[in-house]
Amino acid sequence: MADYDIAVAGAGIVGMSCALWAQMRGHKVLLIDPEDPGSGTSYGNACTLATYACLPVNDPSVLSSLPSLMFSKDSPLSLSYAHALRNPRWMLSFLANCRAAPARRIAGHLADLLSHADAGINPLIEAASAQDLVVERGQLSVWSTEKAAKAASDGLERRRALGVPWREVDPEAALEMEPGLHLPIRRAVHFHAARSLRDPQEFITRMHRAFASLGGATLRAKAEAVSASGTGVELLAGGQGITANHAVIASGAFSNRIEGAGTRKLPLGTERGYHVMFEDEAHRVTRPVGWGEAGFYAVPHAQGLRLTGTVEIAALDAPMNTRRLAYIARKGAEMLGPLPAPSSEWLGYRPTLPDSLPVIGRSPQSDRVLYAFGHQHIGLTLGGITGRLITDLAEGRQPNVDLAPFAADRSFA
Ligand SMILES: Cc1cc2nc3c(=O)[nH]c(=O)nc-3n(C[C@H](O)[C@H](O)[C@H](O)COP(=O)(O)OP(=O)(O)OC[C@H]3O[C@@H](n4cnc5c(N)ncnc54)[C@H](O)[C@@H]3O)c2cc1C
Known part of the structure; x- marks a missing residue:
């Protein structure tokens, strides 16, 4: 049996949203990041849920x-x-x-995804008791x-x-x-x-608190490598080997630096x-x-x-x-x-990515590895919906958003 249902590499708005959505749906989740949650690009942005x-x-x-x-x-x-x-x-x-x-x-593709943004983030705002932000x-x-x-x-x-x-x-x-x-x-x-949001990092800190109170685990380490088989994945992080049913690569601009994740060849x-x-x-x-x-x-x-x-x-x-x-x-x-x-x-x-669309979906090499990165100027806005879609994929559910435009094997022009 795997150590976790889902292991998420990266605790920015995107990874934290994936982890909290999955934990709220009752999965056993591990969040991996060498830094404090929300201290990367998700810390310093323009704070806008920019659905426009x-x-x-x-x-x-x-x-x-x-x-x-x-x-x-x-x-x-x-x-x-x-x-x-x-x-x-x-x-x-x-x-x-x-x-x-x-x-x-x-x-057109971004407008479609943005039309689901509030539905993706509102349950997280509630779970994190962050309405005041x-x-x-x-x-x-x-x-x-x-x-x-x-x-x-x-x-x-x-x-x-x-x-x-x-x-x-x-x-x-x-x-x-x-x-x-x-x-x-x-x-x-x-x-x-x-x-x-008055303070995006405070929001992510509260999401992390909610995640932990629901039983989510955190490992303060860098995910170094991932290897997938037909039955699960093994992640190497902080010198330990961790097994999970699915790995989510949500390390923002650094997502192509994890060995074996298949992200290196993406632009x-x-x-x-x-x-x-x-x-x-x-x-x-x-x-x-x-x-x-x-x-x-x-x-x-x-x-x-x-x-x-x-x-x-x-x-x-x-x-x-x-x-x-x-x-x-x-x-x-x-x-x-x-x-x-x-x-x-x-x-x-x-x-x-050069077409400014995020990658949200399964790795072409393995259904066990899920990609959630590339949200350019609107990751704070789209993190929540990305978390819900990734959780759907890990559960084998059909998401209610067409993910074909965000596939990793699309043409980037
Ligand atoms: C100036 C500016 C203004 C912006 N304004 C807005 C705005 O108003 N609204 C909006 O919606 N968006 C805005 N954005 C965009 C938004 O901030 C980003 O799209 C979003 O923060 C990306 O989130 P992320 O979780 O993908 O990445 P990050 O927040 O960078 O998180 C990635 C995490 O992965 C971790 N990590 C890296 N490598 C590894 C590894 N090997 N293993 C484990 N963890 C790892 C990092 O430590 C980090 O915590 C703005 C961006 C900038 C720069």
Whole structure:
């Protein structure tokens, strides 16, 4: 008999959601991570349950504005050329997926999955007694130039066509909603159905507590290798061999570093993102506010104002890019007026496949190994539903979401 029904490698929002869903369904679960639950990329994000975020970075507008995105010091996107040259397959696939037809297809698949996001996370919020961490004030997106305000129309209409609700807010009303904004506002849109969390790591800590109180076990170690047979899996972690009926690979951007999991050949890359915190300044905004042109959000986090976002395509192991942090702090002052010195700075790793769709499903090599990674900019939003779908698969149930677009053996373009 196996030691566990399910062993989950990774305790970010995705792995923790898989573990808690499975434990709530009565399975014997082991959660494996060398770090505290929720201390990776799931710690430092923009805190938004972004059910509207079905348009990934792959978009035709990226192709048309590539030169200015690449070379302007005011660009929310930056690219390490050395990294791009070392990873031509990922880069070329990513760009190919910016063409109109694949971008439309990808947005449709993400919108489908996002339509189940609340149903995936709400039971976890309840199980973790985390209702007090949830803010129901939507997300406000603003644009400060006529050109960008106009250019936003196409994406907004595509969202509307995919079922995402939003409402236009006139600039004066936007300032009444968020009096701390110092920008000239040319356009504002309220995604009123979105929610946010005051503190994503606190949420995951409470999920972990609920998991433990239901009998879930935790091993503080790195999963080093997995081997599967017809009857189960064996994981090597922290020098021990652990047997389970199923292994779930949910190690975020590091998911292709586990020997034998079959993930090495998948084109998993990372879009690095940053945050800068300002303690005692959380009152500057009352909900996540995104500034379209600048590519980042101002967020009222439990521990202060968090300015967070931007995309840096560079290696996982490359050092922090201080120019990115300076960009966020400088643009933050443009957005909100003068700010004090930051209280902390952070770099995180969005796990991204070149088509910006996550991998959720069985490994092509073994039904016993389940993949749950690659949630790019929306893992906090999609972690809950991913956990439920993975538990369905481990139980041999038919999930109520079509998982074909998220299969590991799809074409990544
Ligand atoms: C700047 C920024 C802003 C963002 N804003 C939002 C937002 O507002 N809304 C949203 O929905 N998403 C947002 N995201 C995206 C979201 O944070 C990620 O998609 C999500 O955190 C990914 O979760 P994860 O569990 O896959 O990875 P992680 O949180 O990185 O967790 C992976 C875990 O695996 C562990 N691990 C690694 N290797 C091993 C191993 N070998 N064995 C065991 N464990 C291992 C790590 O220690 C870590 O704990 C943002 C991301 C960034 C960077």
